[in-house]
Amino acid sequence: MVVGNKKQLGWNIAFIIPGIVLFCFFVLYPMIESVVQSFYSWNGIAISPMEFVGIKNYKIVFKDYHFWNSLINVLWFMAGGFIVLMPLAIILALIINKKYKLRRFFKTTYFIPVVLPITAVGLMWVYMLFPDSGVVPVILNWFGIKSPNFLGNPNWAIKSVVLVNEWIYAGLNMLIFSAGIVSIPDELYESAQIDGANAWQQLIHITLPMMRESFKIFSILCITGCIKHFALVYVMTGGGPSHASEMPTTLLYNEAFQYKNFGVGNAIGVFLLIAGVTLSLLTNKLFSRGEDN
Amino acid sequence: MKKIYVVIAVALLLPAMIFANGGKETSASSGKNTELTIMGSWAGDTASAASYREKFQEISDADNGIHLTQEMISDETQYYNKLRTRFATGEYADIFEDYGASRDYDYVKSGVLVNLKPYLDADPEWKDSFVSGVFDDWIYDDYPDAIYGIPHDFYVVGLYYNKAIFDEVGVSAPTTIEEFENCCDKLLAAGYIPMTLGEKDNYRAGHLLNNLVLKSYGKGFVTKLGNREIAYDSPEMMKLFQMIYDWNQKGYFGPNAINKDSNMEKSDFHARKTAMHFDGTWYLSAAKTSEILNDIHFVAFPTINPEYSGSWQGGNNGGLSVVNSGDQQKIDKAVEVIKQVCNSDFQKQQQILNGGGVYPIKFESDPSTVMPLSVEVSNAMATAKEFCTDIQNYDINTKMLDTVRAALQGLFVGKTPKQCAAEIMSVVNAE
Numbered sequence: 271m272v273v274g275n276k277k278q279l280g281w282n283i284a285f286i287i288p289g290i291v292l293f294c295f296f297v298l299y300p301m302i303e304s305v306v307q308s309f310y311s312w313n314g315i316a317i318s319p320m321e322f323v324g325i326k327n328y329k330i331v332f333k334d335y336h337f338w339n340s341l342i343n344v345l346w347f348m349a350g351g352f353i354v355l356m357p358l359a360i361i362l363a364l365i366i367n368k369k370y371k372l373r374r375f376f377k378t379t380y381f382i383p384v385v386l387p388i389t390a391v392g393l394m395w396v397y398m399l400f401p402d403s404g405v406v407p408v409i410l411n412w413f414g415i416k417s418p419n420f421l422g423n424p425n426w427a428i429k430s431v432v433l434v435n436e437w438i439y440a441g442l443n444m445l446i447f448s449a450g451i452v453s454i455p456d457e458l459y460e461s462a463q464i465d466g467a468n469a470w471q472q473l474i475h476i477t478l479p480m481m482r483e484s485f486k487i488f489s490i491l492c493i494t495g496c497i498k499h500f501a502l503v504y505v506m507t508g509g510g511p512s513h514a515s516e517m518p519t520t521l522l523y524n525e526a527f528q529y530k531n532f533g534v535g536n537a538i539g540v541f542l543l544i545a546g547v548t549l550s551l552l553t554n555k556l557f558s559r560g561e562d563n
Numbered sequence: 564m565k566k567i568y569v570v571i572a573v574a575l576l577l578p579a580m581i582f583a584n585g586g587k588e589t590s591a592s593s594g595k596n597t598e599l600t601i602m603g604s605w606a607g608d609t610a611s612a613a614s615y616r617e618k619f620q621e622i623s624d625a626d627n628g629i630h631l632t633q634e635m636i637s638d639e640t641q642y643y644n645k646l647r648t649r650f651a652t653g654e655y656a657d658i659f660e661d662y663g664a665s666r667d668y669d670y671v672k673s674g675v676l677v678n679l680k681p682y683l684d685a686d687p688e689w690k691d692s693f694v695s696g697v698f699d700d701w702i703y704d705d706y707p708d709a710i711y712g713i714p715h716d717f718y719v720v721g722l723y724y725n726k727a728i729f730d731e732v733g734v735s736a737p738t739t740i741e742e743f744e745n746c747c748d749k750l751l752a753a754g755y756i757p758m759t760l761g762e763k764d765n766y767r768a769g770h771l772l773n774n775l776v777l778k779s780y781g782k783g784f785v786t787k788l789g790n791r792e793i794a795y796d797s798p799e800m801m802k803l804f805q806m807i808y809d810w811n812q813k814g815y816f817g818p819n820a821i822n823k824d825s826n827m828e829k830s831d832f833h834a835r836k837t838a839m840h841f842d843g844t845w846y847l848s849a850a851k852t853s854e855i856l857n858d859i860h861f862v863a864f865p866t867i868n869p870e871y872s873g874s875w876q877g878g879n880n881g882g883l884s885v886v887n888s889g890d891q892q893k894i895d896k897a898v899e900v901i902k903q904v905c906n907s908d909f910q911k912q913q914q915i916l917n918g919g920g921v922y923p924i925k926f927e928s929d930p931s932t933v934m935p936l937s938v939e940v941s942n943a944m945a946t947a948k949e950f951c952t953d954i955q956n957y958d959i960n961t962k963m964l965d966t967v968r969a970a971l972q973g974l975f976v977g978k979t980p981k982q983c984a985a986e987i988m989s990v991v992n993a994e
Contacts, residue, residue: 316653318673333993401819422763422821424976510765511821512973512986527644529962530669532651 308536327537340516343428347496350432356488358436359443367451381441392505395434424514427507431515435502443488450484451477486557493549497542518542596630597896602656604642606635609848610916622900629896655886657897663700663712663882664956671703671711677885678709682898692907697923700879712882713905714923718843719877719944720770727858728755728838736862743865747815750838758839760816761828768807768971773954775803777874778867782951789957795991796984804980811975821975844920847937851918861939873948879923966990
C-alpha cells in the first residue's frame with residue numbers, strides 16, 4: 271500500500287518499474303509466447319513457418335502414456351517431499367536451534383549439499399549407487415541386505431532419485447523451518463514449562479502450530495519444485511531405464527530439443543504452468559482456511 | 564530536481580546494461596575478412612580433434628579473407644542442444660557438422676542448407692577424390708539433384724576381441740552367430756563376461772540391433788522398415804528382439820549392462836574382464852593407448868544369413884554442411900573452409916594421428932604409420948558389399964532413432980520383446 275504524498279508515490283513507482291520491465295521481458299513475454307506456440311506445429315528452424323494446429327499438440331501429449339507415467343513420478347517426488355524431506359528438515363531445524371558448541375558447524379554441514387552443483391552431486395550418487403561396487407550397496411551388503419539395482423531397476427530408479435533429492439534439499443528446508451522456529455516467542459515455552467508440558471508436548475502444541483507459515487512456504491516450494499524438477503533426473507537416469515523415471519520436464523526437453531517438436535514441448539510447458547499455479551493457489555487457500563478456523 | 568536526473572540516468576542505463584551485446588557484427592564481411600562460424604565436435608583431447616582445431620585456426624589466421632570462429636562441443640547431446648538452439652533462433656552457424664540423412668532432412672526441406680553439388684561439379688578432381696557412395700546420406704529423394712553435405716569421416720562397426728583370452732579359453736574368432744553363441748557360453752564358463760554392453764548409453768543396443776538386422780536381412784530390409792512396408796512387430800524383428808533379450812538373460816553382456824555406459828564397457832575390455840567389444844572404427848584411437856593393444860584383433864560382426872555376410876553397419880561418420888545465409892561471398896568462403904579439411908592430404912594426416920581408420924576420401928596410406936589392428940579392420944572391410952548407418956536414419960519418422968533405442972533398453976530391465984515392439988509400434992501408430 272502506497273502512502274505519502276505524490277512525490278513519494280513517484281519515487282516508489284520509479285523504483286518498481288525496472289523490476290516490472292525485467293519481469294515482463296524475462297517471465298511474462300516468454301510465458302505468453304510459450305502458450306501461443308503450444309497451438310502451433312514448428313520444426314525448430316527459424317525460417318520455417320509455424321503451422322496452426324489448434325489443440326493437436328495437447329492431444330498428442332495427453333494420449334502419450336509416458337506423459338501420464340511422468341505425472342506419477344511427480345507424485346513420487348511430492349510424496350518424498352512431504353514424507354521424507356519435511357520431517358527430516360524439521361528435525362535438522364530443531365537440532366540447529368538448540369544451544370550447543372558445534373551448532374554452527376552442523377548448520378553449515380547440513381547446508382553444503384544445497385550449494386554443490388547438481389550435476390556433480392548427481393554423478394557422485396550414480397557411482398555411489400552402482401550395483402555391487404558402489405558405496406551404498408557395499409554398506410548394505412555388510413548388514414546382509416541385498417541391495418537392489420537402484421538406478422537400473424525401473425521400480426527403483428525414480429525412488430532413488432527422489433531420495434537423493436531429499437538429501438540435497440534437506441539443508442535448504444532446514445533453514446525455512448529454522449526461521450519459523452526462531453520467530454516463536456520464548457514466553458510461550460516458558461508458560462508451557464510452568465504448566466508442566468514436556469519437550470514432546472511443547473513440540474506438538476507450540477512449535478509445530480506456530481510454524482504454520484513455514485509449512486505453507488515449504489508446501490508451495492515443494493509442489494512447484496516437484497512439478498518442474500529436471501536436472502537431477504536428467505543427470506542420474508536421463509529419464510530411463512526405458513522411460514521409467516521420466517518427468518514432464520524431461521519429456522518437454524526431448525520433444526523440443528531431440529525431436530524438434532517445439533509445439534508439443536510448449537504444450538507440456540503450458541500444462542506444467544497451469545498445474546503449478548493451480549496447486550500453489552489451492553495450497554495457499556488450504557492454509558488460509560486453516561488460519562481462519 | 565537532482566534526484567530526478569539520477570532516476571532518468573539509471574532508467575537510461577538499465578536497458579543499455581541489459582541489452583548491450585558488444586557490438587556484434589551484422590554485416591557478413593567486416594573489413595577485409597569474411598566472418599564465418601563453424602560448429603563441430605572436435606573439442607576433445609585426441610590428436611585428431613586437436614588437428615582439426617589447429618587447421619581451422621590456421622585457415623582463420625591465413626591471409627585468405629576468412630575469419631573463422633570455432634564452436635567445438637564434444638558431448639553429442641550438448642552439441643545438438645546448441646546446434647538446434649541456433650537453428651531455432653535464426654543465429655545459424657555458417658558451417659556445421661552432422662550426419663545427414665533424416666537428421667538434416669528438416670533443414671533441407673526448410674531451404675536453410677546450401678546445395679554443394681555445383682561446387683563439387685566445378686572441381687572434378689576434388690569430387691573424384693571421394694569414395695563412391697559416400698554422399699548418399701546427403702542426397703534426398705525429394706531433392707535428387709543436390710548434395711547437402713561433404714563427408715569428413717567414415718566408419719564401420721565390427722567385433723574387436725582379446726586373442727589372449729580367446730587362446731586361454733580355447734575359442735577362436737566367431738564368424739557366424741552360432742559360433743558367437745558357443746564362444747560366449749565358453750567364455751562365461753571360464754568366468755569372463757563374453758561381451759560387456761554399456762546399455763546405460765542406449766545407442767549400444769541400437770547398434771547391436773543394426774548389425775543383427777543387416778546380417779539377417781540386408782540393407783533392402785532397412786528401407787522397407789523405414790517406409791513401413793515391414794513393421795517393427797513383424798516376425799523378422801521379433802526374432803531379433805528375442806535374440807537380444809535371450810543373450811542378456813544368459814549373461815552375455817554382463818550382470819549390470821543397464822548401469823554401465825560405453826566408457827565403462829571399454830574399461831572392462833581394457834581391464835580384461837570381457838573378451839569381446841563390438842564398436843566402430845572410432846574405437847581405434849582408444850585401442851591405440853590401451854595396455855592390451857597387442858592382444859586386440861578384429862573380425863566382422865558374425866554372419867546370420869550367409870547371403871548378407873557383406874552387409875555392414877557403416878558409412879559416413881560426420882560431414883560438413885553450409886547454411887544458406889543469402890550472402891554468396893560467405894557461402895563461397897565456407898566451401899573453401901570445407902575443402903581444406905575434406906581433402907586427401909588432411910585425411911591422410913588423420914590416419915597417421917589415429918594410427919589407422921577408414922576415410923571417405925581416397926589416398927595412399929603409409930603402412931608404417933598404421934596400426935596392425937587398423938590393417939586388420941581394412942582387410943576385413945574389403946569383404947563388405949554394402950554399408951548402412953543407423954537403420955532409423957532411413958526412417959520416415961525422425962523420432963524413431965530415440966524411440967527404438969529407448970524401447971531396446973527395456974529388454975535389459977525386464978521388459979519382454981513383445982513389450983519392446985509394442986512400445987515402438989505405439990509411436991508408429993501415432994504417426
